Amino acid sequence: MPFWNSNHSRRYFSRFSDSIICTLRRESKIDAGIACFHNHTGTRSSLPPPPPHRLDQSEVWFVKVVCTVCFRFSPSLDIFHSNYFSKNLTPTIAFNVIRCIGTFINNPHLAFNFFQFTKNNLKLFHCFATYDFLLRSLCQMGIHDLAKLVYEYMRVDGYSPDSSCLGFLVSSFAHIGEFDVAKEFLVQALSSENVEVSPQVYNNLLSLLVKGNRVAEAVCFFRVHILSSKNCNVDTFTFNIVIRALCGAREVDKAFEFFNGMGRFNCLPNLMTYNILINGLCRVGEVDRGRELLREIQSGNGFHPDVVTYTSMISGYSKLGNMEAALNIFDEMINCGTKPNLFTFNVLINGFVKKGDMASALNMHEKMRFLGCIPDVVTFTSLLDGYCRSGQVDQGLKLWDEMNVKNLYPNVYTFAILINALCKENRINEARDLLRQLKSRGDIVPRPFIYNPVIDGFCKAGNIDEANVIVAEMAEKRCNPDKLTYTILIIGHCVKGRMLEAISIFNKMLAVGCAPDAITVNSLINCLLKAGMPNEAFKIMQTASEDLKLDMPSLRRTIPFKTNMDITVAV
Structure with missing residues (x-):
C-alpha cells in the first residue's frame, strides 16, 4: 500500500518523524540524526542534472522525511538551511518531493515554495522534470502567476519547454484570456533553434484567438510570426483556421489572399478550404463567385464536392431569394450521387417559406420524408412560419400539435412565430395560453419579442392588469423588457388614464x-x-x-x- 494512503503508516511515520524533527532542531547533531536511516550522499555539478532515476529505499525514506518537514514547518522552510540538506538534496530527490507535495498532499503552493527555497537558498539546480511538473500542476490549479514565474526560472536555468510542455502552457494561458502571455511563450520558442514547435501548438493558439473574437490579432500573429519562422511547418489545417476566421468576419477578399499564397509554403487547399471559402462568399451574397469555386472543384483537384459544398451554395441562393438556382444546385447534387442532409432540406424549406411559396415548401417536406430524412424542430418551425405568413394559423396550430405528438419540443422561435400570428388575428387568449406553456419550459430562455405582441394585445384591449401580470412573468423567467415593451406599457397606461403609472x-x-x-x-x-x-x-x-x-x-x-x-x- 502506498505510504501516504496507509493510516497505520501515517501514524508510525508521524511518531518517527517527530524524533527526526527534534534532531533537526539541534543543528550540531543533524548528520547523526538523519544518517541513522539514510546513507545517501550528493554531489554538485555545473552540468544540467540528468532526468530523475528510480529511487532506492534510502532515497524513498529521505523524500518522505523532507515532505513531512515541509508540511510541519510550512510556510517557513528555514530548517532546510542545515548542512545536511544542502549536501544531500539532489535534483532527483527534489523532483520527487515536489511531486509528492503537489500530488499526494495536494498543496501546489507549498511545492512551489520548496522549489523556490531550494533554488534560491540552497542553489539547487533543478531538473527539467521538476519544471515541467510545476508548470502543469500550477496551471491546472489556476495559479498562473506562479506558473509564469516558474517558466522564467526555467529560462534562467537554460531550459526550453519541449513541444508538449509548450503546447500545454500556450493552451492554458490562452484559455484564461492571457493571450499576450501565450503568444510570448510561442514567440520565444519560435526564435529558439533548440525547440521543436508542433503545428498543434500554434494551430490551437490561432483557434483560441479566433474563438475569443480576436480575428485581427490571430491573422497578424500568423502572418508576422508563424509564416516567417523557420521553426514552423505550416500546413493546410493552419491556413484553414485563418481563412475560416476571415470568412467568419466577412473579410472574404483577405481570406483569398492567404488562399492564393498557400502554394508558396508547399500547401495545397483541400475540400475543407474550398467549403470554407464557398460558405464565406455565400454569406456576403457573392454566390456566383462561390459557384465558380464549385466548378473549380468539379474540374478535378483530387476531390469532389460533398453535402457541405452543395448546401452552402443552396443556402446562398435561398438567402438571395433565387429559389430556382437553389433547386438547380439541389438537383445537381442528387444527380452527382450526394445525399442531402437535414440541414439541406431545412434551408430549402425555409427559402420557399420566405419566398411565400408554401406549396413548394410542403413538396420539399414530402421529398425529405421520402428520402428518409426525419424532420426536426427547425423543419416544423419553418413550415409553421409559412402557414402563419399565408394566414393559415389553424394549420399552424395543427403542426404545433403534431410536434407535441412526435415529442419535438418547440423552440423560442416556434413560440414567437405562433404567438405573433395569433395576436395579429386578435386571438389574444390563445396567445396567452402559449405563454403559460412557455412559463413551464425551463429549457428555454425567452426573449422580449415573444411577450411584446401579447402585452400589446392586452393593452389595446384595455386589460392593463393582465399586461402587468405578463411583465411579472417575464421577470420570473429573467427576461428583461426591451424598449418596445416599455413603450407599449407606457402608451397602454396613458390610454387608460393611469398617467402616474x-x-x-x-x-x-x-x-x-x-x-x-x-x-x-x-x-x-x-x-x-x-x-x-x-x-x-x-x-x-x-x-x-x-x-x-x-x-x-x-x-x-x-x-x-x-x-x-x-x-x-x-x-
Whole structure:
C-alpha cells in the first residue's frame, strides 16, 4: 500500500518523524540524526542534472522525511538551511518531493515554495522534470502567476519547454484570456533553434484567438510570426483556421489572399478550404463567385464536392431569394450521387417559406420524408412560419400539435412565430395560453419579442392588469423588457388614464439603462398634454433633451410653459 494512503503508516511515520524533527532542531547533531536511516550522499555539478532515476529505499525514506518537514514547518522552510540538506538534496530527490507535495498532499503552493527555497537558498539546480511538473500542476490549479514565474526560472536555468510542455502552457494561458502571455511563450520558442514547435501548438493558439473574437490579432500573429519562422511547418489545417476566421468576419477578399499564397509554403487547399471559402462568399451574397469555386472543384483537384459544398451554395441562393438556382444546385447534387442532409432540406424549406411559396415548401417536406430524412424542430418551425405568413394559423396550430405528438419540443422561435400570428388575428387568449406553456419550459430562455405582441394585445384591449401580470412573468423567467415593451406599457397606461403609472414606467426604463427613443418620449409627452399635465410633460421633455440628448423642437413649441410651473396650464 502506498505510504501516504496507509493510516497505520501515517501514524508510525508521524511518531518517527517527530524524533527526526527534534534532531533537526539541534543543528550540531543533524548528520547523526538523519544518517541513522539514510546513507545517501550528493554531489554538485555545473552540468544540467540528468532526468530523475528510480529511487532506492534510502532515497524513498529521505523524500518522505523532507515532505513531512515541509508540511510541519510550512510556510517557513528555514530548517532546510542545515548542512545536511544542502549536501544531500539532489535534483532527483527534489523532483520527487515536489511531486509528492503537489500530488499526494495536494498543496501546489507549498511545492512551489520548496522549489523556490531550494533554488534560491540552497542553489539547487533543478531538473527539467521538476519544471515541467510545476508548470502543469500550477496551471491546472489556476495559479498562473506562479506558473509564469516558474517558466522564467526555467529560462534562467537554460531550459526550453519541449513541444508538449509548450503546447500545454500556450493552451492554458490562452484559455484564461492571457493571450499576450501565450503568444510570448510561442514567440520565444519560435526564435529558439533548440525547440521543436508542433503545428498543434500554434494551430490551437490561432483557434483560441479566433474563438475569443480576436480575428485581427490571430491573422497578424500568423502572418508576422508563424509564416516567417523557420521553426514552423505550416500546413493546410493552419491556413484553414485563418481563412475560416476571415470568412467568419466577412473579410472574404483577405481570406483569398492567404488562399492564393498557400502554394508558396508547399500547401495545397483541400475540400475543407474550398467549403470554407464557398460558405464565406455565400454569406456576403457573392454566390456566383462561390459557384465558380464549385466548378473549380468539379474540374478535378483530387476531390469532389460533398453535402457541405452543395448546401452552402443552396443556402446562398435561398438567402438571395433565387429559389430556382437553389433547386438547380439541389438537383445537381442528387444527380452527382450526394445525399442531402437535414440541414439541406431545412434551408430549402425555409427559402420557399420566405419566398411565400408554401406549396413548394410542403413538396420539399414530402421529398425529405421520402428520402428518409426525419424532420426536426427547425423543419416544423419553418413550415409553421409559412402557414402563419399565408394566414393559415389553424394549420399552424395543427403542426404545433403534431410536434407535441412526435415529442419535438418547440423552440423560442416556434413560440414567437405562433404567438405573433395569433395576436395579429386578435386571438389574444390563445396567445396567452402559449405563454403559460412557455412559463413551464425551463429549457428555454425567452426573449422580449415573444411577450411584446401579447402585452400589446392586452393593452389595446384595455386589460392593463393582465399586461402587468405578463411583465411579472417575464421577470420570473429573467427576461428583461426591451424598449418596445416599455413603450407599449407606457402608451397602454396613458390610454387608460393611469398617467402616474406611465411616468413610473418611464422612470424605471431610465433606471435600468434602457434608453427610450423619440417615439416613446413623444408618445408620453403627448398623452400627458392631453391629460392636462404640462408640468409633468415639461419634466419628461427636459429629461429627454438634457439627459438623453434627444432633439425635441416640435414639443417645445407645443407645451405652453409659464414661469411658475406648479400652476396647472390648460391645454
